[in-house]
Amino acid sequence: MKKQLYTLGMVAAVLSACSTSQTPTASTAGTGATPSAVAVGAVSADPTKYAQTITAADLERHLRVLASDSLEGRETGERGQKMAAEYIAKHFRANGLTGPVKTGANPYYQTFDLEKSSWGDGYVMVGSKKFSMGKDFFVLGASPFQNEEAAQLVFAGYGIDDPAYSDFANVDVKDKVVVVMAGEPKKADGKYLISGTDKMSTWSQDMRTKTAAATKKGAKAVMMVMGSTDAEFQQLTRRYASYLNRPSIGFGTTASQPRAAMLYVSPTMAANLLSTKPETLTNYSTSVTKAGKAVASPYKVASNVKIKTARNRQPLPTENVLGYIEGSDKKDELVVISAHYDHEGIKDGQVYNGANDDGSGTVAVMELAQAFAQAKKDGNGPRRSILFITVTGEEKGLLGSEYYTDHPIFPLENTVADLNIDMIGRHDSAHASNPDNFIYVIGSDKLSSELHAISEAANQKYVKLDLDYTFNDPNDPNRFYYRSDHYNFAKHRIPIAFYFNGVHEDYHQPTDDVEKMNFRAAEKVSRLVFYTAWELANRNDRIKVDSNKK
CATH class of the missing domain: 3.50.30.30 (Glucose Oxidase; domain 1)
Structure with a gap:
């Protein structure tokens, strides 16, 4: 197992920054609003309270809908994909997220033609x-x-x-x-x-x-x-x-x-x-x-x-599904949390349910949206805005995320980072002895050393997963850095972190079903993403783009 490790000193420094950087200064609070109204809530709140709302039971409940036969494998542009889009949008609406799309009939849908x-x-x-x-x-x-x-x-x-x-x-x-x-x-x-x-x-x-x-x-x-x-x-x-x-x-x-x-x-x-x-x-x-x-x-x-x-x-209309939580004193800056909700559809009469790929990432985004929405309801909303986006067409060539980054709802120059989740809650052969407590992290250091350090610190403080950087090697033949939706953000020099549990025997097979999911493992990974997003959304300074690794 090939890993990249930061020194204990670096991790300690970031952990210290996680706590000290949250105190609003005169410059950060001086936005015309009362400081306590715009920043203090999220700064003083304990994120653990909201991370604990992300549960294995809720992940399973949502996935049993999205990966059911009735959704017909969520093929891009087809009936099942649109049923999934409706389910995700209703979840965002029910939890108080805003639909940020100003055009079209549904503000939660970014529609486009393939x-x-x-x-x-x-x-x-x-x-x-x-x-x-x-x-x-x-x-x-x-x-x-x-x-x-x-x-x-x-x-x-x-x-x-x-x-x-x-x-x-x-x-x-x-x-x-x-x-x-x-x-x-x-x-x-x-x-x-x-x-x-x-x-x-x-x-x-x-x-x-x-x-x-x-x-x-x-x-x-x-x-x-x-x-x-x-x-x-x-x-x-x-x-x-x-x-x-x-x-x-x-x-x-x-x-x-x-x-x-x-x-x-x-x-x-x-x-x-x-x-x-x-x-x-x-x-x-x-x-x-x-x-x-x-x-x-x-x-x-x-x-x-x-x-x-x-x-x-023939034209094929489809849609990305977006839910938005507006930030407080740094609301013009944006953190994106993404996953793709499409899959392979029906082939030779068999439904490819795509429970792991990427129903698992989709339900994680839904749960993170609910957690941050609850924080805002409690007066602990994020300082930066957060966009929760489940994209279509990933299996066809990262099409939905490409469309979003080519036609962004919010300016890309204001986008701080993308945290992308694709295939969590299973394990590959390399982790058969430790299936519950690992995650491959890809790309976190390629554009921002600070994002990588924040990820490491959040993991060490809260979750303690085994972070595996095997696939972060630029010469790795699998090329996973280029194979999921985060890449369309990265090519615009937006820092990304990609969370992935590896390929298994059910990858792109009709046997990728809910019954094979490890929801406790998916819960841990989802909480790691939450803690990382919490820090990105609430720290005083926007993370720097200070590297350009391949």
């Missing part, structure tokens, strides 16, 4: 040679090539546009299809050129980073070369083949919100696009490593390329 679609005919012609979708290439997300269309190609190295390294200098990609290599360059000493260390950057970890860079430059599509051989390409893209005939859900491409399409292509197809041989494609990486910087394209791109990736589309 697109449900399935593939039709798909191919790429390079001269007279035809490459087939599902064999030679795969499209991720939407594509603008509904009908056969001539495409102008350009090669742009790795497709990276970073202060430390850019492939776009003197390269015009507007309205073109950009061919790029997967991954990122290394230096001659084997370290990554961008980070200067052995740690990969987001340019390797998250393909959306390259899509976003190409979109910003005006590109129409990105073709990323996957693998060094066609056999490796098939291995790397095997899971996409199984999705090819299934309907998928995404944002789609519109004139007002264009997105460069992303295609994963085989080395043989890439070689034809670049007028070379598959075995010579690695020469480009070698030349970049030797130069220690981006180099000019050595390839002559094909000039007679036509693309068709037909898509059958």
